[in-house]
Amino acid sequence: MGIIVKNITHIYSEGLPHESVALDDVSFTIEDGQFVGIIGHTGSGKSTLLQHLNGLLKPKSGSIVIGGVDITSPDCRLRDIRKKIGLVFQYPEYQLFEETVEKDVAFGPRNLGLSEEDIALRVREALALVGLPYEEIKEKSPFELSGGQKRRVAIAGVVAMKPEVLILDEPTAGLDPKAHKDILAMAEKIHMHEHNITVLVSHNMADIARLCDKVLVMDKGKLVFSGSPQQVFSDEKRLTEIGLSLPPVAEFMHRLHDKKKSIRPDILEIEAACDEICRFLGEKG
Amino acid sequence: MIRDITLGQYYPGESIVHRLDPRIKIIATIAYIVALFIADSFIGIATAAAAVFFAIAVSRVPISFLLRGLKPIFFIIIFTFVLNLFMGSGEVLVTLFWGLKITKNGLTTAVFMAVRLILLIMGSSLLTLTTKPISLTDGIESLLRPLKIFKVPAHELAMMMTIALRFIPTLLEETDKIMKAQQARGADFESGNIFHRAKSLIPILVPLFISAFRIAQELAMAMEARCYHGGDNRTRMNGMKLAGRDFAMLVLLLLFLGIIIGERYFL
Ligand SMILES: Nc1ncnc2c1ncn2[C@@H]1O[C@H](COP(=O)(O)OP(=O)(O)OP(=O)(O)O)[C@@H](O)[C@H]1O
Ligand SMILES: [Mg+2]
Numbered sequence: 001m002g003i004i005v006k007n008i009t010h011i012y013s014e015g016l017p018h019e020s021v022a023l024d025d026v027s028f029t030i031e032d033g034q035f036v037g038i039i040g041h042t043g044s045g046k047s048t049l050l051q052h053l054n055g056l057l058k059p060k061s062g063s064i065v066i067g068g069v070d071i072t073s074p075d076c077r078l079r080d081i082r083k084k085i086g087l088v089f090q091y092p093e094y095q096l097f098e099e100t101v102e103k104d105v106a107f108g109p110r111n112l113g114l115s116e117e118d119i120a121l122r123v124r125e126a127l128a129l130v131g132l133p134y135e136e137i138k139e140k141s142p143f144e145l146s147g148g149q150k151r152r153v154a155i156a157g158v159v160a161m162k163p164e165v166l167i168l169d170e171p172t173a174g175l176d177p178k179a180h181k182d183i184l185a186m187a188e189k190i191h192m193h194e195h196n197i198t199v200l201v202s203h204n205m206a207d208i209a210r211l212c213d214k215v216l217v218m219d220k221g222k223l224v225f226s227g228s229p230q231q232v233f234s235d236e237k238r239l240t241e242i243g244l245s246l247p248p249v250a251e252f253m254h255r256l257h258d259k260k261k262s263i264r265p266d267i268l269e270i271e272a273a274c275d276e277i278c279r280f281l282g283e284k285g
Numbered sequence: 286m287i288r289d290i291t292l293g294q295y296y297p298g299e300s301i302v303h304r305l306d307p308r309i310k311i312i313a314t315i316a317y318i319v320a321l322f323i324a325d326s327f328i329g330i331a332t333a334a335a336a337v338f339f340a341i342a343v344s345r346v347p348i349s350f351l352l353r354g355l356k357p358i359f360f361i362i363i364f365t366f367v368l369n370l371f372m373g374s375g376e377v378l379v380t381l382f383w384g385l386k387i388t389k390n391g392l393t394t395a396v397f398m399a400v401r402l403i404l405l406i407m408g409s410s411l412l413t414l415t416t417k418p419i420s421l422t423d424g425i426e427s428l429l430r431p432l433k434i435f436k437v438p439a440h441e442l443a444m445m446m447t448i449a450l451r452f453i454p455t456l457l458e459e460t461d462k463i464m465k466a467q468q469a470r471g472a473d474f475e476s477g478n479i480f481h482r483a484k485s486l487i488p489i490l491v492p493l494f495i496s497a498f499r500i501a502q503e504l505a506m507a508m509e510a511r512c513y514h515g516g517d518n519r520t521r522m523n524g525m526k527l528a529g530r531d532f533a534m535l536v537l538l539l540l541f542l543g544i545i546i547g548e549r550y551f552l
Contacts, residue, residue: 017297056465079473087469094459095466097491107488111471143495157470 001067001084001164001197003030003053008062010048022048023059024221030199030214035191037208037229038201040218041243046201047090049218050167053199054078054085066165083112086163090170090201092154093147101127101145101153102138108161126160127153129190131182148179155183159190166190167199172207184211205247209233209268217244234266249273296414302344303415306531307424313538314412320545321401321408329548330400336541337408344415354410355403362402369395418450426516427525440516448504456497463492 010023022045030036038046051057052064055071055078063072071081086108089095098104102123109119127134130152137145142153155171168187172180184207191198202208208215208229215232217225219242225232233239233250246254250268253276257265263280267273302310317336324330341348355362373391380386413421426443433439464474467488474485 051465054469056468079471082469083471089462089466089469092466094496095463095470095488095492097488107467107472108470111473161471 001032003165003197004063004065005029005052006063006065008052008059008064010045010052010057010059012048014060021221023052025062026218026221026223027062028216028223028226030197032197033195034213035198035211036200037212037215038199038218039203039205039208039215039244044218045221046218047169050087050169050199050201053165053167054082054087056087083161084163085165085167086158086161087167088155088158088169088171090173091151092158092171093150095157096142096150096154099141100139101132101142104142104153105156105160108157112161122160122162123156126156129159129186130156131186132156148175151175151179152183155186159186162194163196165197165199169201170203171200172202172204187211205233205245206249209247209250217242219243229268230266233268294414295417296346296350298345298415300344300415301530302340302411304530305415305534306525306527307416307420308428308525309527309531309534310412310416311421311424311428313534314409316538316542317408318405320542321405323549324545325397325549329545330397330404332541332544332548333404334400337404337411340411341407344411346411346414350414351407351410355406358402358406362399365402366395366399369398419447422447422450423521423525440519444516452500455500456493459496460489460493463489463496 006027008023008026009021011019011021013019026045026049038049040046048057052059053066055076059072063070065071066081066085069076069081071078096104098107105123105126106119109122114122123138124134127137132149132152137149137153142150145153151171155168159166166187171183171187175183187198187200188211190196200208200211212229215225215227215229216223217232217239224242225235225238233246236246236251236254239245245251247268249270250265253263253267253273254265256263256277260280262283264276267276317333321330321333324333341351370387370391371385373388373394376389378387378389378392416424422443425446426439429437429439429442468474472485472488474482474489477485
């Protein structure tokens with residue numbers, strides 16, 4: 001179930017005076033089982049890119065092949081593609097509509113044509129995964145929940161479809177630290193269990209550095225950089241130029257490296273940073 | 286897509302049509318629409334067509350833009366055309382099955398009616414394409430002001446219109462977003478019978494209404510926070526003043542009306 005994106009370009013309101021090029025010749029591949037992060041300043045085209053991955057938007061040119069199927073060809077059944085690719089939109093809480101949480105989460109699985117028992121099972125699992133108590137919450141109206149709880153319900157609605165590719169567009173924007181941690185832990189857990197492809201858009205560099213196997217960097221509609229977190233976060237100057245920053249740990253290590261050259265700067269995790277600093281202190285005796 | 290609807294859209298430009306006073310443009314548009322229905326001969330309709338094409342040429346709005354505005358009412362035009370075609374009486378041109386007859390006067394009425402509708406849409410689209418929504422409502426407010434003695438709330442009406450116009454694109458965007466989000470969850474808006482399809486709108490309509498109420502509430506709070514309290518004693522940033530071009534436009538308008546009325550009643 002690899003994803004191969006080749007030279008896609010997307011222009012909003014093409015031909016009108018206010019047209020804007022949101023994607024400009026973007027190519028990349030995602031291999032089976034990868035956890036991929038996408039970073040870029042606001043308006044760099046991240047959300048536009050994600051909507052191409054399940055056929056909600058069509059590129060003006062270029063192709064997208066997912067699991068051997070070219071989803072840009074006119075005779076591709078997009079509904080089948082959308083069943084395999086779960087996309088959680090930015091601020092997904094605004095898509096809730098049912099009377100009860102249970103029914104809302106069941107909307108996706110029901111569209112898949114599953115049996116009632118399977119649906120009930122999946123709803124239960126999905127709510128547990130996003131950290132909501134099933135019995136307490138199932139009969140509540142989604143509109144009487146707090147913002148963070150709504151977000152979890154909305155994410156559960158996609159997770160319950162058990163997509164082969166799970167795409168999360170800034171799932172933690174505006175949440176408190178606990179909800180933030182829970183939701184990322186959920187993504188990690190699903191990824192471990194199902195070995196699916198997970199794509200995460202985030203402005204939090206520390207999360208990206210910690211979770212991802214591969215990072216894509218967007219700038220003004222172009223893919224300017226891609227590679228492992230180590231590679232991407234090694235070039236501080238370039239990232240700052242396009243309005244991004246290093247994860248705090250990496251920035252700290254860079255500053256230390258500026259002062260003491262024998263400290264390695266290319267460290268992204270707190271544990272490894274501690275070890276490196278201890279090593280340095282031990283070296284000095 | 287859903288965003289391509291041109292109704293109420295502004296086409297930025299610097300032409301003399303863009304710079305005309307909105308009040309003059311509104312009056313001219315209303316007069317033009319009335320004139321369309323006064324004119325009932327070839328010459329009258331042709332004059333009206335020439336007038337609107339002249340205005341379009343001067344405004345430099347691409348004609349394709351105006352034609353796009355016709356798309357949504359295409360069926361209404363066809364419908365009225367067909368209806369009128371068979372409703373006439375008098376000299377029969379062709380007789381079709383089921384006793385349907387096309388008469389000479391039916392044909393003329395049908396053609397005139399279709400052309401009138403097309404010109405009407407083009408004329409009023411030109412108004413909204415060359416006038417910013419804000420100036421448009423300012424113009425309406427100013428034209429309605431004399432009605433204040435009859436307790437017509439001119440300012441409030443204008444403010445409501447401004448807000449409605451301002452939020453059309455926002456709500457379209459919101460609809461687009463919600464539709465996509467539900468499609469991503471496997472919703473299907475295209476297949477099934479009519480009941481099925483009506484039901485499939487619920488996942489769009491519920492979130493849309495909730496958004497609309499939320500937006501309204503936020504807007505009301507933002508307005509209160511900035512001490513908005515109705516129209517009394519409000520001044521505006523860009524006062525409206527008639528310039529030479531506006532008087533020239535009035536002269537042209539009178540000339541046009543003269544031709545239409547003269548042609549109808551005196552020739
Ligand atoms: N529906 C739309 N119609 C027209 N232009 C759009 C639309 N959606 C996005 N754009 C434009 O396309 C560009 C890319 O937007 P996009 O939403 O993909 O950015 P993003 O990287 O997701 O930003 P953010 O981090 O703020 O979510 C922006 O310049 C935006 O103005
Ligand atoms: Mg976005």
